[in-house]
Amino acid sequence: MFKKRSESSESSGKTPKKPTEKSTEKLSNSSDTLSKMGEIAVEVGGAAAGMVDTLKNNLPSGSTTQAFFKTAGDIAEAVTPFLPLVGLVGTLTKEIVEAYDNVQYNKKTCSALVNRVEAAEFSIKALMRQKEENLKNFKDQNYYQTFVRFTNCLKQIKKLFEDISQLPKFKKFVSSANIKERFKENIEEFNNCSNDLNLSISIATQDQLDKDLAILHEDMIEMNKFLHKIEGGITVTVDNTETIMNKLEIQNNEIKIIVENVIEQNKRLIEMNEKLDEDRDKTIKFTSLNRVIDTISLLNKQVNEQDSTVVVTAKDIKASELQDPLRYVKPRQGSRVKIQKKIYNALEVACKPISVDNIQKT
Numbered sequence: 105m106f107k108k109r110s111e112s113s114e115s116s117g118k119t120p121k122k123p124t125e126k127s128t129e130k131l132s133n134s135s136d137t138l139s140k141m142g143e144i145a146v147e148v149g150g151a152a153a154g155m156v157d158t159l160k161n162n163l164p165s166g167s168t169t170q171a172f173f174k175t176a177g178d179i180a181e182a183v184t185p186f187l188p189l190v191g192l193v194g195t196l197t198k199e200i201v202e203a204y205d206n207v208q209y210n211k212k213t214c215s216a217l218v219n220r221v222e223a224a225e226f227s228i229k230a231l232m233r234q235k236e237e238n239l240k241n242f243k244d245q246n247y248y249q250t251f252v253r254f255t256n257c258l259k260q261i262k263k264l265f266e267d268i269s270q271l272p273k274f275k276k277f278v279s280s281a282n283i284k285e286r287f288k289e290n291i292e293e294f295n296n297c298s299n300d301l302n303l304s305i306s307i308a309t310q311d312q313l314d315k316d317l318a319i320l321h322e323d324m325i326e327m328n329k330f331l332h333k334i335e336g337g338i339t340v341t342v343d344n345t346e347t348i349m350n351k352l353e354i355q356n357n358e359i360k361i362i363v364e365n366v367i368e369q370n371k372r373l374i375e376m377n378e379k380l381d382e383d384r385d386k387t388i389k390f391t392s393l394n395r396v397i398d399t400i401s402l403l404n405k406q407v408n409e410q411d412s413t414v415v416v417t418a419k420d421i422k423a424s425e426l427q428d429p430l431r432y433v434k435p436r437q438g439s440r441v442k443i444q445k446k447i448y449n450a451l452e453v454a455c456k457p458i459s460v461d462n463i464q465k466t
Contacts, residue, residue, distance in 0.1 A: 133273035142291075176191070179235050182242035189255050190228055196258045197225040199307055200265055210323040212269045216316045217265050219308060220294060221258060229302040236337070268323075277380050288313070380450065421448070426455065 182368060200221050241247045264286055292315050294425045298308040427447040435442040441456045 116367045179239055179242075182239055183232070183235050185248060186232075186242060186251060188233060189251050193225055193228050193258060196262055197221050198257075200262050203265065203269070207269045209271055210320075210327060212264055213271050213316070213320045213323045216319055217261055217375050220291070220305075222233060223305045223307055224254070224258065224294070224298070224303070227298070227305050230304065231301070238302075247301070250297055253293070254301060255296055257290060257293045261294065264290055283324065284317070284320060288317065291316060426453075 125225045200218055204218050212380055214359045230277070236241065264283075268283060273280060295308040295313065298305045429445055429447055429452065436455065437443075444455045446453050446455045
């Protein structure tokens with residue numbers, strides 16, 4: 105049996121990388137179980153080897169029975185370091201096969217990866233059943249290091265499987281060329297390790313690799329179409345949202361202009377009211393046609409009620425205080441005189457020639 109197994113593993117430079125993402129509870133449990141299984145396997149193997157050593161040392165020298173136990177002891181001692189690695193292969197295979205049932209993307213490529221992992225597990229089991237025939241390999245330090253490389257390769261295949269079967273992870277890749285390169289590297293490493301371990305894996309060939317790359321190419325085309333469709337829908341949604349926002353902005357600007365116009369009109373109305381208030385404070389006390397009529401009626405009443413000797417006069421309105429309307433209005437012929445429209449204190453008034461001397465008592 106070779107010694108310093110852990111140091112040899114480190115010197116191989118193929119120790120697995122630490123995971124960059126949180127592992128699921130199931131994966132954590134399986135890792136713990138695998139670790140315990142490995143410890144138990146080593147302990148059992150060591151105990152078996154110790155028992156065999158005890159038996160063969162107490163048997164007659166050169167006997168057939170002693171030779172048998174010597175061989176059995178050598179096998180147990182040589183195989184014991186490989187037991188955790190064999191358990192790891194079984195765990196990885198089980199996890200990948202179970203995950204394949206829920207794959208929605210790149211299913212053909214994932215199927216090719218599953219086939220290789222299952223073939224690897226089957227071949228490893230066959231290898232362990234033929235321990236005596238492969239005893240020389242189990243005692244070889246390089247063979248053990250190659251076995252470690254093989255388990256690391258299966259870990260990378262499992263990671264690639266997860267990356268291409270899950271949409272969020274798949275979208276992180278810059279292009280499909282990166283996936284193709286990873287796929288090719290992993291499968292070539294798988295084939296090399298299989299050959300170095302003398303595993304009987306019929307699909308570990310260049311011809312099968314070419315077929316798998318063609319399958320990957322088809323999946324990448326379909327996946328890119330799918331992503332383009334999704335991103336196109338998102339783009340249309342974004343464009344529609346921007347259009348709506350632009351329309352809302354235009355409407356807000358129009359409302360702002362309307363509000364500004366209303367404010368300006370209110371200012372003008374306030375100025376006009378202030379001007380009218382100023383006009384009311386002048387000597388002329390009436391500002392409407394009704395007030396003029398009321399004044400005339402009052403004059404008539406005073407003439408009728410007072411002595412004829414009392415002279416009653418109306419307030420004179422100078423012609424300069426009357427203005428023509430903005431648009432010319434032709435004088436209207438009344439029953440006796442012509443009536444002319446004028447503007448007095450911003451109000452329209454009807455003017456006609458009249459003589460105070462003609463005002464008679466009723």
